[in-house]
Amino acid sequence: xxxIGELAKECEVKADTLRFYEKHGxxxxxxxxxxxxxxxxxxxxxxxxxxxxxxxxxxxxxEITELLSIDLDKSNWACADVKGMVDIKLANVEEKIAELxxxxxxxxxxxxxxCGGPESAEHCSILEALESNVEVKCENHSHDHGETEYxxxxxxxx
Amino acid sequence: xxxIGELAKECEVKADTLRFYEKHGxxxxxxxxxxxxxxxxxxxxxxxxxxxxxxxxxxxxxEITELLSIDLDKSNWACADVKGMVDIKLANVEEKIAELxxxxxxxxxxxxxxCGGPESAEHCSILEALESNVEVKCENHSHDHGETEYxxxxxxxx
DNA sequence: CTTGACCTTAGATTTAACTCTAAGGTTTAT
DNA sequence: ATAAACCTTAGAGTTAAATCTAAGGTCAAG
Ligand SMILES: [Zn+2]
Ligand SMILES: [Zn+2]
Ligand SMILES: [Zn+2]
Ligand SMILES: [Zn+2]
Numbered sequence: 001x002x003x004i005g006e007l008a009k010e011c012e013v014k015a016d017t018l019r020f021y022e023k024h025g026x027x028x029x030x031x032x033x034x035x036x037x038x039x040x041x042x043x044x045x046x047x048x049x050x051x052x053x054x055x056x057x058x059x060x061x062x063e064i065t066e067l068l069s070i071d072l073d074k075s076n077w078a079c080a081d082v083k084g085m086v087d088i089k090l091a092n093v094e095e096k097i098a099e100l101x102x103x104x105x106x107x108x109x110x111x112x113x114x115c116g117g118p119e120s121a122e123h124c125s126i127l128e129a130l131e132s133n134v135e136v137k138c139e140n141h142s143h144d145h146g147e148t149e150y151x152x153x154x155x156x157x158x
Numbered sequence: 159x160x161x162i163g164e165l166a167k168e169c170e171v172k173a174d175t176l177r178f179y180e181k182h183g184x185x186x187x188x189x190x191x192x193x194x195x196x197x198x199x200x201x202x203x204x205x206x207x208x209x210x211x212x213x214x215x216x217x218x219x220x221e222i223t224e225l226l227s228i229d230l231d232k233s234n235w236a237c238a239d240v241k242g243m244v245d246i247k248l249a250n251v252e253e254k255i256a257e258l259x260x261x262x263x264x265x266x267x268x269x270x271x272x273c274g275g276p277e278s279a280e281h282c283s284i285l286e287a288l289e290s291n292v293e294v295k296c297e298n299h300s301h302d303h304g305e306t307e308y309x310x311x312x313x314x315x316x
Numbered sequence: 317c318t319t320g321a322c323c324t325t326a327g328a329t330t331t332a333a334c335t336c337t338a339a340g341g342t343t344t345a346t
Numbered sequence: 347a348t349a350a351a352c353c354t355t356a357g358a359g360t361t362a363a364a365t366c367t368a369a370g371g372t373c374a375a376g
Contacts, residue, residue: 004322015322037323
């Protein structure tokens with residue numbers, strides 16, 4: 001039997017989080033003490049660990065609710081159902097990764113185009129790219145700061 | 159001169175979004191009509207496009223606020239400052255990608271371990287993995303549903 | 317017997333970026 | 347002149363997953 005703070009510490013979450021999970025139907029303590037304190041059994045702790053493992057794998061709390069209901073009623077579900085959920089999630093994650101990769105490439109291109117030197121940003125390729133719609137070209141690794149500045153301070157100058 | 163709806167349509171955002179940007183100091187129309195309608199100049203439209211481009215690259219609105227203030231005052235900033243922002247963002251994005259890749263691998267492993275067949279999930283490897291802390295092994299592509307079921311319905315059975 | 321750590325509740329706040337509502341004023345077309 | 351389409355404002359609602367606050371009850375130690 002754990003009190004809320006004990007289980008929280010054991011599983012490295014806040015007591016607030018456990019109350020939140022209870023309010024949202026993910027995990028209720030099996031008992032209460034006479035004075036009303038939540039008392040969690042080892043089974044409750046197992047269920048919490050299930051939740052946390054699913055969360056670590058990227059499921060949202062409402063998806064976890066669904067997984068829990070399947071887990072408690074396995075015989076009425078098929079492997080196909082469970083695998084389906086995982087595969088949908090996998091597709092979501094892959095989509096998100098693709099989107100972020102798009103950001104990454106764009107940012108890398110911007111970064112590569114800027115000398116990063118200490119001189120004025122008046123001709124900074126990054127700002128220019130954001131001002132106009134021009135895609136930064138890959139080769140443009142040292143941009144022009146004008147005759148003098150360019151020669152003296154652009155770090156990446158060929 | 160565009161009215162709010164016109165600029166919104168032109169840039170494929172909602173009028174609400176433009177009011178939101180105004181409230182948050184990203185973009186104010188240069189004028190108002192006699193009756194109080196917002197009137198955006200071409201310069202305002204340019205600024206909006208700057209915002210949208212930066213957003214497309216993954217900057218948050220508060221980062222964009224910062225970029226805009228740099229852009230309006232370029233001479234007081236160095237390339238290093240601008241590139242620094244981009245590089246920080248790039249690092250964030252890369253971190254996020256790494257995190258999602260972690261999810262992806264875990265999910266893929268779960269998915270691979272489940273036969274996805276129509277029989278009861280009572281011995282589903284996915285649920286078992288979530289119940290216990292055991293990492294699913296890579297080779298475990300067809301799990302056991304018990305003598306009979308396994309033979310009749312597991313799709314991936316070797 | 318009192319201090320401090322812990323527990324209870326309901327409800328408010330946080331973050332980001334919108335999105336919507338209500339109640340009304342303006343423009344344009346028919 | 348009247349309807350449709352547009353505009354104004356202030357402020358509330360949305361989403362997810364907590365996190366925090368206030369006001370108070372409980373428990374073990376010294
Ligand atoms: Zn430079
Ligand atoms: Zn630069
Ligand atoms: Zn199976
Ligand atoms: Zn399965």
